[in-house]
Amino acid sequence: MENKKTLENLMAAFAGESQANRKYLAYAKKAEAEGKTNAAKLFRAAADAETLHAHKHFEVAGKIKSTAENLEDAVGGETYEYKSMYPEFLKAAEEEGHQEAIRTFTYALKAEEVHARLYEEALANLDSTEEVFYYLCPVCGNIEKAVPEKCFICGVPGEKFIKY
Template structure:
């Protein structure tokens, strides 16, 4: 890998993390009654997304839709088969029960994401028009309106689900 490509990927990772961090900061600012601070964090988060997308594009990592779906399946599969299981073991070994539990939630959600991407890839020529709903607690993605009594991963109530636009 060239130094430039490595730098583009490092910059992509950093900008992506900054985006997510700033959105979390914005939520906290809103919760504490600082709407203008939250607005600034959201504006900066959006700018970080612009940077991240530019770095990813310049690195040549955005392919056609079929390639992108296959890449997403591979990434999600790696997470639920390798990454999160190891993190769960390590967190449990350190007595970090809360982290281990949340790693477990994410692990199960990543498996669902891989399945949804695979399903979409298989039906790409004639995909079903469906809305997606996410659990705001664990990140589980549900195909179609969520009407169950609780999240199948974390047990959250239906009110924890929101429609993804």
């Protein structure tokens, strides 16, 4: 794409819409917990709308490639997170004694390492026709290919995992 400013704007819009999606889902969860179902539904609808916007911006920016290229990109992103980003974040949280941040960064770091490995496996087996199921820990974000007895990262019981 030769329009550098437009590409920058598409990527900025993608980032903003993506963040709005996650923020609105968090707001919906809080509204539900407070019994505010109408607000929760509005937040969820708006989150889905923001996702539509983000996907279109990303597509128009030319960032969606072949599945193999997308898997390679995902491996790179997850690897950066567990090798560089989260260790730096953890260090700062430890220096400041922020226990909740230490826990959430530790969970994410360990889960991102698993994600990178799973993306590598998916890339290596890209042409396999055997169906694979994935199971998500709803507490720490760990992903397994079979339901564990308990999450090795946060200890949540396996029956709480979400099947994909």
